[in-house]
Amino acid sequence: MDAVIELLKELTEAHGVPGYEAPVRAVMHKYLDGLGEVSQDKIGSIICRKDGTAQSPRVMLAGHMDEIGFMVKHITDEGFLSFLPLGGWFDQVLLGQRVIVKTSQGDVVGVIGAKPPHLLPADERKKPVEKKDMYIDIGASSREEVQAAGVRPGDPVVPRADFTILANGKTYLSKAFDNRVGSALVISVLQELQKIPHPNSVYGVATVMEEVGVRGATTSVRAIDPDVAIVLESDIAGDVPGIKAHESSVKLGKGPTIMIYDARMIPNLLLRDLLFETAKELDIPVQVSYVEGGATDGAAIHLHGTGVPTVVVGVAARHIHSHSAILHRDDYDNALKLLVAVVKKLDADTVRSLTE
Amino acid sequence: MTADDRPQAAVCLLPSAFLQFIVPNSQFFPTEAQCLI
Numbered sequence: 001m002d003a004v005i006e007l008l009k010e011l012t013e014a015h016g017v018p019g020y021e022a023p024v025r026a027v028m029h030k031y032l033d034g035l036g037e038v039s040q041d042k043i044g045s046i047i048c049r050k051d052g053t054a055q056s057p058r059v060m061l062a063g064h065m066d067e068i069g070f071m072v073k074h075i076t077d078e079g080f081l082s083f084l085p086l087g088g089w090f091d092q093v094l095l096g097q098r099v100i101v102k103t104s105q106g107d108v109v110g111v112i113g114a115k116p117p118h119l120l121p122a123d124e125r126k127k128p129v130e131k132k133d134m135y136i137d138i139g140a141s142s143r144e145e146v147q148a149a150g151v152r153p154g155d156p157v158v159p160r161a162d163f164t165i166l167a168n169g170k171t172y173l174s175k176a177f178d179n180r181v182g183s184a185l186v187i188s189v190l191q192e193l194q195k196i197p198h199p200n201s202v203y204g205v206a207t208v209m210e211e212v213g214v215r216g217a218t219t220s221v222r223a224i225d226p227d228v229a230i231v232l233e234s235d236i237a238g239d240v241p242g243i244k245a246h247e248s249s250v251k252l253g254k255g256p257t258i259m260i261y262d263a264r265m266i267p268n269l270l271l272r273d274l275l276f277e278t279a280k281e282l283d284i285p286v287q288v289s290y291v292e293g294g295a296t297d298g299a300a301i302h303l304h305g306t307g308v309p310t311v312v313v314g315v316a317a318r319h320i321h322s323h324s325a326i327l328h329r330d331d332y333d334n335a336l337k338l339l340v341a342v343v344k345k346l347d348a349d350t351v352r353s354l355t356e
Numbered sequence: 357m358t359a360d361d362r363p364q365a366a367v368c369l370l371p372s373a374f375l376q377f378i379v380p381n382s383q384f385f386p387t388e389a390q391c392l393i
Contacts, residue, residue: 088359178357295358
């Protein structure tokens with residue numbers, strides 16, 4: 001298994017819903033320790049500082065490490081769990097999916113229960129079930145049985161899904177590519193920077209709680225006070241049935257994306273263009289993306305202090321915010337090439353020119 | 357990528373201790389959706 005596959009497998013199979021990222025943070029530590037000076041902010045984001053040939057400018061590379069999931073809200077007398085969503089779930093991807101309740105006594109497997117079609121009248125079969133009406137079934141028949149398994153309100157619940165290499169060998173299927181792919185890129189970029197000089201200090205950050213409102217980015221950007229930032233994210237691939245070209249023209253395997261718009265940030269235009277120009281110089285394929293119904297850690301980072309020139313680079317994935325997303329290895333490798341090349345260009349003069 | 361597309365100004369983040377004060381029996385306020393006032 002090559003190093004990138006191993007890294008993506010390890011990161012995506014780790015359990016880390018917003019506010020409960022410790023298992024992912026442990027994986028990040030394993031890879032980041034030795035690549036720079038590693039620290040942590042007070043809500044759990046992990047920061048790795050790698051000095052280059054100059055102390056400044058400070059370049060922040062941020063990839064959030066949380067994944068969407070749930071939290072146990074209530075245990076019914078009959079032994080079912082009601083839950084709170086942690087992040088933006090689409091109700092229709094939930095029914096029948098396996099989950100893991102992380103309890104103080106260990107992992108408890110369950111399933112999001114679904115009424116069988118046999119019992120549904122014709123009109124009800126056409127109606128989507130809402131999250132608030134769903135429950136998690138761990139196979140118990142009473143509250144006492146659930147409590148004996150160690151389940152308590154407040155326990156985090158994570159999707160259960162394995163990392164799988166698909167038939168063509170180039171596409172990978174897993175939960176949590178949003179955004180372990182960004183966390184993995186933070187590691188890969190820092191690994192590459194061990195081998196080459198760069199005219200800045202790079203702060204690789206795996207932020208927490210992005211999916212519930214970019215909270216880790218809000219605190220970690222204060223700890224770093226960067227001069228420039230690149231957010232590393234899973235983007236949305238539009239090459240599936242039902243998505244029109246004007247909604248997303250992004251395709252798997254056609255290059256990393258450079259986001260020109262999202263609901264909470266317009267990138268620094270000069271930084272955005274620096275990425276496009278660098279991609280052209282190095283013959284790296286890139287794609288333009290825009291997301292009207294979502295946002296990234298850039299929302300908090302670009303508004304830090306008096307403002308931080310920020311851009312988002314993405315690796316597109318199909319079916320994000322579900323148990324099973326798919327991305328293309330070439331997009332990861334090309335994102336890495338582009339990021340390393342751009343970081344090498346971010347010297348003091350270049351970064352200053354971004355805001356002149 | 358968060359599916360939260362609300363501008364920051366529309367999101368009210370209150371300390372949990374204050375939420376406990378105004379809703380005494382509530383134990384968990386983990387998402388912003390529940391903090392919107």
